[in-house]
Amino acid sequence: MLLATAQFSFGQDLLSLLNDENAEPKVVSSLFKDSRVVNAQSSKQSSKGEFKFLIQHRFGTLNSGFYNLWGLDNSQVRMGLDYGVSDRIAVSVGRSSTNKQYDASVKGKLLNQSDKSPVVLSVFSALFLAHPSESLRQQADYEFLNQLSFANQLIIARKFSSKFSAIVLPTHVHLNTFAFGTSADPLFLGLGGRYKLSKRITVNGEYFYALSEMPLTHQNMLSLGFDIETGGHVFSLHLSNSRGMNEHVFLTQTSGDFFEGDIYFGFNISRVFEW
Amino acid sequence: MRLILVCILFSSHIFAQQYLSKEGDVSFFSEAPIENIEAVNNKATGVIDLRTGGFAFQIMIEDFVFPNSLMQEHFNESYMESEKFPNSTFTGVISDVSAIDLSKEQSIDVSGNFLLHGINRQMNMTATLSLKDEKLNISSQFDIVLDDFNIDIPKIMMYKIAEVINVNIEMNLQKLSNE
Numbered sequence A: 001m002l003l004a005t006a007q008f009s010f011g012q013d014l015l016s017l018l019n020d021e022n023a024e025p026k027v028v029s030s031l032f033k034d035s036r037v038v039n040a041q042s043s044k045q046s047s048k049g050e051f052k053f054l055i056q057h058r059f060g061t062l063n064s065g066f067y068n069l070w071g072l073d074n075s076q077v078r079m080g081l082d083y084g085v086s087d088r089i090a091v092s093v094g095r096s097s098t099n100k101q102y103d104a105s106v107k108g109k110l111l112n113q114s115d116k117s118p119v120v121l122s123v124f125s126a127l128f129l130a131h132p133s134e135s136l137r138q139q140a141d142y143e144f145l146n147q148l149s150f151a152n153q154l155i156i157a158r159k160f161s162s163k164f165s166a167i168v169l170p171t172h173v174h175l176n177t178f179a180f181g182t183s184a185d186p187l188f189l190g191l192g193g194r195y196k197l198s199k200r201i202t203v204n205g206e207y208f209y210a211l212s213e214m215p216l217t218h219q220n221m222l223s224l225g226f227d228i229e230t231g232g233h234v235f236s237l238h239l240s241n242s243r244g245m246n247e248h249v250f251l252t253q254t255s256g257d258f259f260e261g262d263i264y265f266g267f268n269i270s271r272v273f274e275w
Numbered sequence B: 001m002r003l004i005l006v007c008i009l010f011s012s013h014i015f016a017q018q019y020l021s022k023e024g025d026v027s028f029f030s031e032a033p034i035e036n037i038e039a040v041n042n043k044a045t046g047v048i049d050l051r052t053g054g055f056a057f058q059i060m061i062e063d064f065v066f067p068n069s070l071m072q073e074h075f076n077e078s079y080m081e082s083e084k085f086p087n088s089t090f091t092g093v094i095s096d097v098s099a100i101d102l103s104k105e106q107s108i109d110v111s112g113n114f115l116l117h118g119i120n121r122q123m124n125m126t127a128t129l130s131l132k133d134e135k136l137n138i139s140s141q142f143d144i145v146l147d148d149f150n151i152d153i154p155k156i157m158m159y160k161i162a163e164v165i166n167v168n169i170e171m172n173l174q175k176l177s178n179e
Helices: A002-015 A066-071 A134-138 A247-252 B002-009 B069-079
Strands: A050-061 A076-084 A089-096 A101-111 A120-130 A148-159 A164-175 A187-196 A201-210 A222-229 A233-240 A264-274 B018-030 B037-049 B054-060 B087-094 B106-116 B119-132 B135-145 B164-175
Touching: A002 B054, A002 B087, A050 A066, A066 A264, A120 A247, A148 A247, A164 A201, A164 A247, A201 A247, B018 B135, B037 B069, B037 B135, B037 B164
Parallel strands: none
Antiparallel strands: A050 A076, A050 A264, A076 A089, A089 A101, A101 A120, A120 A148, A148 A164, A164 A187, A187 A201, A201 A222, A222 A233, A233 A264, B018 B037, B018 B164, B037 B054, B054 B087, B087 B106, B106 B119, B119 B135, B135 B164
16 A cells, blocks of 8 residues: 555656646637537538538428328438548538528637637628529529529537537628519528537537518527537437528528427538548 | 757756657557558657666657558547647656666666557566667557557447557667766
């Protein structure tokens, strides 16, 4: 026993020689499990050389009845591929069945959360193109540019504890096609967060408040969900009053009332590849 | 470095025969059916006192580099919980320090306290010691049973992780002071 104590103290004395007074700033990582909170972007992005394939499903509303199996008969899908050009720049392309839409986006990380910065600061910018139908293209007033929409976003996120992270998302949308009397450049403020229930399961939430005047049917998006990470895959199960998976859709075309049961069940599966 | 040197020169360690390194290599290897996982930490630190036989080694868990950044994130977040348990240390003594003959390479027995994932365990290991170009070279291989250190392997994981991990240490320590 004495010997063990002696051994212990020997080494312990020496440990103090190893502590580095010029340690590098410590970067806080793993704020979110996936690159999306639910629908909205999170502070996570693909790191250098990492590919991620993402399949997102959105079913019909839960209040659509037994006949539609509470929405399960009716699904919309987005398939997307993300790629990390560097640890700070990630690009993404995707195609949604909603409005037969193509999207391309870039996410750039300006600051990591560390001893020097209290938050992660990133910028996100996206372009959306609705594939025009043959009949639409025959119309006299058809213009290709009218099929385009854009979104620009600041991503400000902070990990408050190993379990809780919060995110603020000031967002600008530009619509080339918009309803009379509404803005072509509406502004929104998004708030979101995640809480870790266990090492691999988190509960996520997000809400976007419209700062600009919106059509009477407009509802602010509210989503709640779970992320389940299994090492390489993330499964995300969630409920939202929006069915859109792209910023301009879930911000300007949400008309469901969450508290009236206009809730869409959805799930995402993401898989990371690297070589 | 210089600060430490000065401290040591003017402290009671003046008669010590201490060797120190701040850039040792620690790597581990997990061999499993689907995927072999290997990670390296090039910032391991260590100090050995050849007068008393005492030693201390320390690594920061976040300094392990994996070939795949997602694995690295999961290693830190889900397995090692490196925010909660940032370092691993091994402190103890060389069993028969007076028998060490630095003129040739030799095997030594060490015992001490191993701290990993917040768990302390008494461990005995063997290491190889030699003196080359004024530098003390120490290398060792040993196995870690993850269960001994409360590191869980969940059943739903998509990749498999071995229950026993092979660890490899290689370090060149420089002499700090003369007797």
